[in-house]
Amino acid sequence: MDTLCECGGGLVDALNTKIYGNGTQTIVLSHGFGTDQTVWQYLVPFLAYYFKVVVFDLVFSPNVDPNLYDPKKYSSFDFYAQDLICILDQLSVKKSIYVGHSMSAMIGFKAAIRRPELFEHLVLLSGSPRYLNEKGYNGGFRRSDLNSIFKDMHQNFTGWVQSFAPRAISVNNITAIAKFERSLGRMQPEIALSVAKTVFLSDLRTVLPQVRVPSTIIQSEKDIIVPKSVAFYMKRKLGGRARVKILKTQGHFPQLTAYPLLSHVLKRVLCTSE
Template identity: 50%
Template structure:
């Protein structure tokens, strides 16, 4: 990040990441999205938190370990990930149409439409390159270096990330960590179960209103 700051400058980074700030609070609350989505996935939550914080949203992709290894269930076997890459390369539009409902996990037309639009407008070659980075990266060795208290929020049934990942992270993080399992399905509760997610975040952020 320091290298990026020197290359682009603070304002340049904000522009490159299409950053937007809402609210006039004295504390910043940063909401970051994952692969295939963008900052608009937070649109249900931003208006509420803007009353209490300076809410920062931006566009990027996240890194996590999705592959199963000995003693770790990341959600996918290597052959499954290779099949995803193959499908993306052969027919990106068809892959989006099949992947999005699986990721959403519930029968929500609006959520499927939102995520499908966001993922579908990616350049297929860039999407494949990013997907390889996302699915094949392994940053688990960094978890013990995270010393700040953490709250891990997980849907009880997520076809993309199994519940076991949340408890694995809790066991490896260097600081105190809690796991909060939402009584919902799907990978994007900020779109499909935002009232549940909001209540958890209000508790974590000590908001009583």
Template identity: 60%
Template sequence: MVGGFNCGGSSSAAAIAEALKVNVYGEGMDTLVLAHGFGLDQSAWRYMIPYLACFFKVVVFDLVFSPNVKPEVYDERKYSSFEGYAKDLVCVLDHLHVERSIYVGHSMSAMIGCVAATYRPQLFQHLILLNASPRYLNGEGYNGGFERPVVDAIFNQMDKNFTNWVKNFAPFAVSINDPKTIAELEHSLGRMKPEIALSVAKMVFLSDLRQLLPKVKTPTTIIPTRKDNIVPKFVAFYIKSKVGCHAKVKILNSDGHFPQLTAYPQLLKVLAQVLHLQHKNSTA
């Protein structure tokens, strides 16, 4: 066992990779992992993959709550914390025989990457945390963006009338007036099984991974947008101050919680700078 977690053998890793619909694009020498957040699936990266696949072997997959994944795969006990998701990520990389990777995690997947990097630090050479938060609740001088009564109201709405909650939550989460993205998120959320969606929402909104951050020793770039209804900009600088490694913040010149859909040209530009892709291209 390396770094505190072993996937359990090639057959176990293969089963997880198959369940999570892993896809690989490109023939690059370096591996770039793109991990989506709550309510979406791997298709959220479709605008960015063609460009990134010119430089990397790009790995995408669906998180276990995705409606593309068979519902029986979701084990509420395993996924009661970020650890279950992080172990899935390690298993996917083991299945693909990845030894080093650059990891881009959006929203909840940012913290999934942080947890995985504490298990198997040698797997990750760079963490890129997009619209990331270690804690969504306010308190003790920390501005996570949500008061507990507001979060409890979200849970209650999800439980009582999931369809109505989806219609209200999608435009709030997107955070900007982008009808196409709002409709996509509404459709994607609406495909989730309500009981799974509620279980995941409780895990995410009530989590507190602030104590984990100093254990993250992988070089990290945090990418927030200027305004995000889900994650205040304060959180990006909080993460930078707490991680146990060199970290920098690159603020996107756009608003909203889903820049890979609403502002992907700007996001690709920032990623090109962070990953020195222009240099790679000029020397190819």
């Protein structure tokens, strides 16, 4: 696993890492499936006023050389977490606030377990440790739902993107829908399917009690991908180290559709003593 760091500073460039602002504290923004670092475009100017902001593309992004994506290597969250750690090490970041959206929430957990000294606070936005329903646990999807998603992605990726994007956005925001549809549609279909299976079939519930870094879970009131109950499930498993903030909005992408509200919550969480 540590071989990824043998690239020296290469990973920083390969994943299109960018830094904004001149704050003394570093905040890292990590996007989710189907998007890239531009999903943070509305939040970066606000956060750069307070922090040094680090953004990058995950390895499956269409902005990254597709030869860097190894479906076997990235069949779990471990190498995604290792990429994150490598970037922080290569940038000489000793301590950071981490904001992970969707699958990147779990990437942050994995990285924080391995290198807790790198993180002073984890912000988990629309994240979930398990998407499949089980007895006593509502993850939001039945196995038949996921099988249908995987089948549609394989048979007609463009058609699936066009139907999935507005449902994930969930509000009548033409700009946000177009942005997500465009970024998701730019993924290579075979890479998109591989990543989707890794995400939707994962079960990281046993990881949660191992996290020792203080965390804030931020979730939309209604999200077809992650039920609100998942936020409170994670809080219970994280114990007293976590708190939950429910946004009075809908959809899986509040950083695109409700960024003034999200900015306000982030400011209260990170920039004050609340």
